[in-house]
Amino acid sequence: MNYLQAFILAIIEGITEFLPVSSTGHMVIASAIMGIGKDEFVKLFEIAIQLGAILAVVVLYWKKFFDFSKWQFYVKLIIAVIPALVFGKLLNDFIDEKLGNPIFIAVVLLVGGIILLFIDKVFTKPEVHHEAEISNMSAFKIGCFQVLAVVFPGLSRSAATIIGGMQQKLSRHAAAEFSFFLAVPTMCAATGYKLLKGYHLLNAENVKLLLFGNLIAFIVAIIAIKSFIGFLSKHGFRVFGWYRIIIGVVILALYFSGTPLHVS
Structure with a gap:
C-alpha cells in the first residue's frame, strides 16, 4: 500500500462511516479494485x-462525551454495544469470510437500498427527539439492530442503528445522533481487537500510513457528519437507497x- 491508496481509502472511510451506505463494503471493493485487497x-x-472517524464524533459532540454528570448516557452506550461485541466475537470467522465475498456485499447493498427507499414511510410518528429521552431498553434494542450490520457486511452499521432508533420511535435526527454516539465504543472495540491481532504488521512505515489515514478520515468525517444530519432531517433516506442500489x-x-474483486 502506498500513500495515494491510503488517502483514497481514508476518504472513503471518512465519507461513508456515518452514512447508511456501508463504509466496509466501499473500502473492501475499493481495495480490491486497486489490487491491494x-x-x-x-x-x-x-x-x-x-x-479517525471516532475522534470526529468525540470532537463534534465533546460536551456530550465529557459531561460526566450525565452518567446515564454512558450506561446506554454500554448496554447498546454489548450485543455487537458478543456476536462479533462469536461470528468472527463467518464475518471475515463474507468480507471476502463481493457478491454477498453487493446483494446486501441492494437489499439494504430497497429497504431505505421505503423506510421513511414506515416510521412517520416519532416520539423521542433527544438522547436523554431514550430508555435503556430502547438502547439495547438499537444495539440488537447493530448486530445485523456486524453479521452482514455491506448492510451499514449506520443504517442498521438509525433504522433501529426509528423503530424505537426516535426522530431521524435523534436516531442519527445516537448512531454516531454508539459508533464510538463499537469502533473502539473493533479497532482495538484488530490491532491486537495484527500488531506484528505494525512496522515504522505502516504506522506512518495508519497515522496519515486516520488524519484524513478525521477531517473528512467531520464534514460528512455535519452535512449528513441536516440532509437526513430534511430529505430522509431515499437518495441513499438509490445510491446503494446503484453501487450494488x-x-x-x-x-x-x-x-478481480476477490479479497481473500
Missing part, C-alpha cells in the same frame, strides 16, 4: 482508520465482467 495490512488499515449493481457488473 489481499494484503493483510490493508485489512488492518481499513479497520484501524475508524479511529456496479459491483455485480464489475464481478461478472471479470474484474
Whole structure:
C-alpha cells in the first residue's frame, strides 16, 4: 500500500462511516479494485482508520462525551454495544469470510437500498427527539439492530442503528445522533481487537500510513457528519437507497465482467 491508496481509502472511510451506505463494503471493493485487497495490512488499515472517524464524533459532540454528570448516557452506550461485541466475537470467522465475498456485499447493498427507499414511510410518528429521552431498553434494542450490520457486511452499521432508533420511535435526527454516539465504543472495540491481532504488521512505515489515514478520515468525517444530519432531517433516506442500489449493481457488473474483486 502506498500513500495515494491510503488517502483514497481514508476518504472513503471518512465519507461513508456515518452514512447508511456501508463504509466496509466501499473500502473492501475499493481495495480490491486497486489490487491491494489481499494484503493483510490493508485489512488492518481499513479497520484501524475508524479511529479517525471516532475522534470526529468525540470532537463534534465533546460536551456530550465529557459531561460526566450525565452518567446515564454512558450506561446506554454500554448496554447498546454489548450485543455487537458478543456476536462479533462469536461470528468472527463467518464475518471475515463474507468480507471476502463481493457478491454477498453487493446483494446486501441492494437489499439494504430497497429497504431505505421505503423506510421513511414506515416510521412517520416519532416520539423521542433527544438522547436523554431514550430508555435503556430502547438502547439495547438499537444495539440488537447493530448486530445485523456486524453479521452482514455491506448492510451499514449506520443504517442498521438509525433504522433501529426509528423503530424505537426516535426522530431521524435523534436516531442519527445516537448512531454516531454508539459508533464510538463499537469502533473502539473493533479497532482495538484488530490491532491486537495484527500488531506484528505494525512496522515504522505502516504506522506512518495508519497515522496519515486516520488524519484524513478525521477531517473528512467531520464534514460528512455535519452535512449528513441536516440532509437526513430534511430529505430522509431515499437518495441513499438509490445510491446503494446503484453501487450494488456496479459491483455485480464489475464481478461478472471479470474484474478481480476477490479479497481473500
